[in-house]
Amino acid sequence: MNSRLAEFFQLAVRQLFRRKFRVILTIAGIAIGVAALVGTVALGEGIRTQAVDAIRTQSDLTLIEALPGAQGNILQLVTPTRAAAAGALPGVKASAPVVRGTFATRGQTYVQVVGVPADGLEDVLHPTYLRGSGFLSGSNEVVLGAALGEKLQRYEGVRIGDPLILIRRSYDAQGRPFDEETTVIPVGVMEERGDAFDQVLLMDLDLAIGLGEGESGYSGLLIRAEGPDRVFSVAEGVRGIGLSPRGSFEQIEAVNRMMDMVVIFLGIFAGLSLLVGGLMIASTMITSVYERTREIGIAMAVGASEGDVMEMILAECAVLGFIGGMAGDLLGVLFATVLNALGGPFLASRFGDAFAGLLDTEIALVTWPQLTAGLLLAVGLSLLAGLYPAWKASRLNPVEAIRSGR
Amino acid sequence: MSIPLLETRALSRHYPGGVRALDEVDLRIGKGEFVAIVGRSGSGKSTFLNIVGGLDAPSGGSVSIHGRMLDYSDRRALIAFRRQMVGFVFQQFNLIPSLTASENVEYPLLFNYRPPAERQEKARQLLAMVGLGDRASHYPGQLSGGEQQRVAIARALVADSPLILADEPTGNLDSQTSEGIFSLLQRLNRERQVTLLVVTHERELASYADRTVEMRDGRVVA
Numbered sequence: 072m073n074s075r076l077a078e079f080f081q082l083a084v085r086q087l088f089r090r091k092f093r094v095i096l097t098i099a100g101i102a103i104g105v106a107a108l109v110g111t112v113a114l115g116e117g118i119r120t121q122a123v124d125a126i127r128t129q130s131d132l133t134l135i136e137a138l139p140g141a142q143g144n145i146l147q148l149v150t151p152t153r154a155a156a157a158g159a160l161p162g163v164k165a166s167a168p169v170v171r172g173t174f175a176t177r178g179q180t181y182v183q184v185v186g187v188p189a190d191g192l193e194d195v196l197h198p199t200y201l202r203g204s205g206f207l208s209g210s211n212e213v214v215l216g217a218a219l220g221e222k223l224q225r226y227e228g229v230r231i232g233d234p235l236i237l238i239r240r241s242y243d244a245q246g247r248p249f250d251e252e253t254t255v256i257p258v259g260v261m262e263e264r265g266d267a268f269d270q271v272l273l274m275d276l277d278l279a280i281g282l283g284e285g286e287s288g289y290s291g292l293l294i295r296a297e298g299p300d301r302v303f304s305v306a307e308g309v310r311g312i313g314l315s316p317r318g319s320f321e322q323i324e325a326v327n328r329m330m331d332m333v334v335i336f337l338g339i340f341a342g343l344s345l346l347v348g349g350l351m352i353a354s355t356m357i358t359s360v361y362e363r364t365r366e367i368g369i370a371m372a373v374g375a376s377e378g379d380v381m382e383m384i385l386a387e388c389a390v391l392g393f394i395g396g397m398a399g400d401l402l403g404v405l406f407a408t409v410l411n412a413l414g415g416p417f418l419a420s421r422f423g424d425a426f427a428g429l430l431d432t433e434i435a436l437v438t439w440p441q442l443t444a445g446l447l448l449a450v451g452l453s454l455l456a457g458l459y460p461a462w463k464a465s466r467l468n469p470v471e472a473i474r475s476g477r
Numbered sequence: 478m479s480i481p482l483l484e485t486r487a488l489s490r491h492y493p494g495g496v497r498a499l500d501e502v503d504l505r506i507g508k509g510e511f512v513a514i515v516g517r518s519g520s521g522k523s524t525f526l527n528i529v530g531g532l533d534a535p536s537g538g539s540v541s542i543h544g545r546m547l548d549y550s551d552r553r554a555l556i557a558f559r560r561q562m563v564g565f566v567f568q569q570f571n572l573i574p575s576l577t578a579s580e581n582v583e584y585p586l587l588f589n590y591r592p593p594a595e596r597q598e599k600a601r602q603l604l605a606m607v608g609l610g611d612r613a614s615h616y617p618g619q620l621s622g623g624e625q626q627r628v629a630i631a632r633a634l635v636a637d638s639p640l641i642l643a644d645e646p647t648g649n650l651d652s653q654t655s656e657g658i659f660s661l662l663q664r665l666n667r668e669r670q671v672t673l674l675v676v677t678h679e680r681e682l683a684s685y686a687d688r689t690v691e692m693r694d695g696r697v698v699a
Contacts, residue, residue, distance in 0.1 A: 078587060085575045369571045372532055373585035373632065374560030377552070469532045473571060 076382065083386040090359065097348075097355045098395045101453065104345030105399020105445045109437065110406040111341040115334035117407075117436035122326045129265045130319035132299050134196070135306055136169075137292040140315035147313035149289040157292050160308040162301030166294045167191020170276065172284035174237040174253075178227040182219065182237065183271045186279020187293065195293045196268065203231045203259030208275055212258040218269040220260035231257055237272075239282060253282055266319065349452040352391055356384060356460035367464050368472025377465035384461035385454055392453025396446035403445065407435035480544040481505040482639060482672050483529060488538035490524050490695075498524040500695040501538065508639070511666040511673040513686035521695035522676040523644050529674065530563045530642045531555045542640070560589050564633030566643035570625040572617040572632075578604060578624075579613040582631045589636060596635075603631035607661060623654035630661065634671065641665075643675040647682060659685040 087094045126132065137157050140147045147153070149168065158166035170186040189208035192198060198205065198214065206212035213235070215223065223229035234254045242248050255274060263269055284290075292314070296305045303324075306316040360367065367380055375383075414434045483506040490499040499521045506512050514522045527533040529540055534549040541547065542562055548554050564585075572581045582603055583596035591599075604613050607627040609620075617625050626646055633641050643662065647655035659675075663685045666673050675686065683689045691699040 074593065075587065075590060078593070082575075089575050365571065366573055369567075369573065370584075370588075372530070372559065372565050372571075374556065374588040374636070376556045376588070379588055470527050473532075473567065473569075 076386070079383050079386040080390060082383065083390045086359075086363075086387055087390060090355075093355055093358075094391065097351045097391055098398060100351040101345070101348035101392060101395025101449050102398035102402055104341070104348040105396050105449050106402030106406060107341035107344045108338060108448070109400060109403025109441055109445045110410075110435065111337040112334055112441050113403065113407045113435040113437045114410070115330055115337065116438065116441070117411075117434045119326060119330040119334075120436050121432060121434075122330070123323050126319055126322045126326065127299065130322070131197075131264060131266055132319045132323070133164075133296040133302055134266075135294040135296060135302065135309065135316050135318040135320065137294060137309045137314040137316055139288075139291075140310070140313050142313050149292050149314060151289075153312055153314060154289060154292050156312045157294060157309055157314065160294075160305055160312075162297050162305045162308070164295045164297045165191070165194035166292055167195045168276065168289040169291050169293055170279045170284040171290040172239070172279065172282065174239050174272075176223070176227060176229075177236055177238065178223075180223060180227060184237070184279060184282075184284070185268075185271045185273050186276040186284055187273055188276045191276070191293065192273060195295045196273075197295070198259075198261045200259045201262045203257070206258055206273070206275055209277060210275065211253075211255045211278060212274075213255045214259040214261060214273040215257050216269040216271045216273075217261055217263040219272060220257070223257075229257060231260065233257065237282075241283065251283075345448065345452060348395065348449075349456040352388060352453050353456040353459065355391070356388060356457050357463070359387070360384065360460045360464045364467060364472045364475040367467055368469045368475070371467070371469040372473060380465040380467075381461040384464050385457050388453040388457030388461070389450055392450035393446070395453070396449030399449060400442045400445050403442070404437050407433075407437045410435045482508040482510070482543060483674070484541045484544075485525075485529065486539050486541075488525070488528065488540060489536050490521070490528060490533070491536040497695050499528070499535070502692075502695070502697050504690065504697060506672060506674060508672055509666070509670045510688065511663065511686045512675070513683035513689045514674065514676045514692055515678060515680055515683050515689055516692035517678065520692040522692050524695075525692070526642050526644050526674065526676055529640075530565060531558045532565075560585070561636060562638050562640055564636060564638040564641045566626070566629050566633045566641065566646045568645035568648035570617070570622070570629045570649070572625055572628055574617050577614050577616055578609060578620065578628045581617065581628055582635050585632060585636050599635055600631070603634055604628070606665075607631045621654075622650050623657060626650065626654075626658055627661065630658070630665070634665065634669070638671075640672045640674065643673065645676055645678070647677065647679070655679070655682060 137149065139149055154166065154168050157163070167188050172184045174182045174184050176182060189206055192205055192214070201217060206214055229235055235257055237253045237255060239251045239253065240248055241251060261268065294305060294309070296302045302320045306320055309316040370380060411433050415432065485502055485504045487501040487503065488499055489497065489501055491497050502525060514525065516522050524533065528535050531547065539546050547558060573584060576584065579597065579600045582600035586596040586599065601613060604610050607630055609624060609627055612620060612624060620628065647658050650658065659682045662673055662675065665671055677683055690697055
């Protein structure tokens, strides 16, 4: 900043100091607007972060399943070529093709079967076992999801190592149904994962194909991303090769979309209060220019150019905006602090255990980019509000301005 | 005669409704002259000063400084002219209330891009010269009328402008203080060779000047 502009700012502060009460009211207007905006965004970000964290902790975020996709009207199947292409995408740690089918037990429990290579089961699903272990490649061993394992044990007495008969209904050339029975041996029950794999029976891919599944290609492709930060780029890559990615990341996308809408919507209302602050600045500066008409005329008489006059008025606006923005940021932080200190316990006490998790978490999340944006917005809006008064001041006729007596 | 510092030729200023504030005024003022313009209220004295100082534009005629004609349609040139060539002293003193005496004096140099240290030193010297060396940090509200006008005179001198224009500089002062102000102007004229064009309606004070020009109804009559 050149020294002259710095001096204009010093002059601006002194000019504003002359009209303390009006200036304080104007700054309060801006501050409330900025605080409302910062508070709203902080609340939105806090809720978004909590929701995303909950999804991350409760689900397997880095697991993506690529399903057949549609490009135009053409179905894009999960062919070995596409499976290889997806496996080679940057950010992919491991991948495994899967086939899916539906079977029933003798006890009339319907079972979703997923065929996956034995090494794929370990590399991609990363299962941890409540009981037993994984199946061996080329065997008729199977692994049960937590919920299915419990269900079969409770209603059909199925235990680890006990033969389990799966019935697959097919239709002959005349359309008559017939059932085929297969015996498998459950060798492990996975711990609860919080996703669809809790409900399925996992078996070796070759066994599933041998049972007649996957005749028209793979049902899908399980992909393990290298980390949470790579999930979205891998999903994008999967879309790029014509397949449709599914997984917990979609919940995050949905939360982000929803929270974007909520924050924008609330932000508009908060922005309106900031706009009122801007109008207050315009009003203050128009009054100020009116009251200081003679001073502006004097400045012109002693050599101030129109640009100098504009700079002097805009410097005052910038100072108003800066102080208002800083005060607004502080208020916003205060609002978030109070909300975080009192909001969680209040919600927990009013609504019970469902909100108990809020006791030790941040409902409102204030970040530096929010505070910086609040400050810049306040200064920018103040400058915008000051443009008209500044322009009006710069167009004053010096002789008339000096004569005005104001 | 050598080229005058200020020369006006057929300088006119007409206002809507046919009012002729200035009517073809011809005037030559040499470098270092102290000229008093006298006349009744409404005779066109202030209008003449405003036009010569580049604050107002004429309806006709010309103003030349050092033989160069002032182009009133060139805003940049007018601003540069006001910054470098003229200093104003007003009847109402017209100091900025939020600035100290010293800051008021250096105020024009802010627009001349002079460094603060140079401005402060110059203001200090000029305030000492007008007898207010000990009042530099006082605000206008803390100064008497005569002191405020001295500060205004120092401000008019700060840019080393060759021409000082004073419009009724004692109009708001008592007679004793007015004598003091004119005495100061005379001293500055002699010591600094600054050209002074002072409008007054008091003929006794005009006697401090080297020459008196009388205006009536927008014309120079004597």
